Amino acid sequence: MADVRMIRIGWGVRMRPMTENELFDSFVNATDDELRVAAAPHDFPLVEWDHTDFLAWPDPHARGRGYIAAEVDGAVAAIVLRRAQGGSGVHPSFCNLCRTMQPGNQVALFTARKAGEEGRHGNSVGTYICSDMSCHENVRLAMPLAPNEYRASVDMKIDNTARRVRDFVAQIVRNE
Known part of the structure; x- marks a missing residue:
């Protein structure tokens, strides 16, 4: 795993700049075949690291596959996710990471094979x-603040999303 450290700026933990090689070295649950076909985010060279708590992106070449990279235990861990088939396009759905209510077809169940021996035995988390x-963008959307809201509530939303992402990735990394 690459030695990528996070630094604290303002309310939350931010990723330090990293290269594509460091990103691909940080995958913890990818097979050699998955790494061979994995693609970095199309805008990776433009990432604003001072405002990046984690990276999450769909694979541009493989429908139903996505990736998340986040800090876990002082180093970046990246994971491969698979999107479940089906789902409801009728009822609103709730994202468990950013806690955003979306139309049903805009939220999907994603699963990730656990790292190490557990993953080789087929264990996964979804x-x-x-x-x-x-x-990452949804929690940063500039919505007008109501009279009783203040900027700190937006910062807390960003930090809570980043914490939930790190906790999810940690479930993949750690054999608990």
Whole structure:
């Protein structure tokens, strides 16, 4: 795993700049075949690291596959996710990471094979995530503040999303 550290700026933990090689070295649950076909986010060279708590992106070449990279125990861990087939397009759905209510077809169940021996035995963890994996942007959307709201509530939303992402990735990394 790459030695990528996170630094604290403002309310939350931010990723330090990293290269594509460091990103691909940080995958914990990917097979050699998955790594061979994995693609970095199309805008990776433009990532604003000072405002990045985690990376999440759909694979541009393989429908139904996505990736998340987040800090776990002082180092970046990246995971491969698979999107479950089906789902309801009728009822609103709730993303468990950014806690955003979306139309039903914009939230999907994603699962990730656990790292290490547990993953080799078929154990996985799943959660409902925005289908386009835009949680990072969803919590930053500039919505007008109500008279009783203040900027800190937006910062807390960002930090809580980043914490939930790290906790989800940690479930994949750790053999608990």
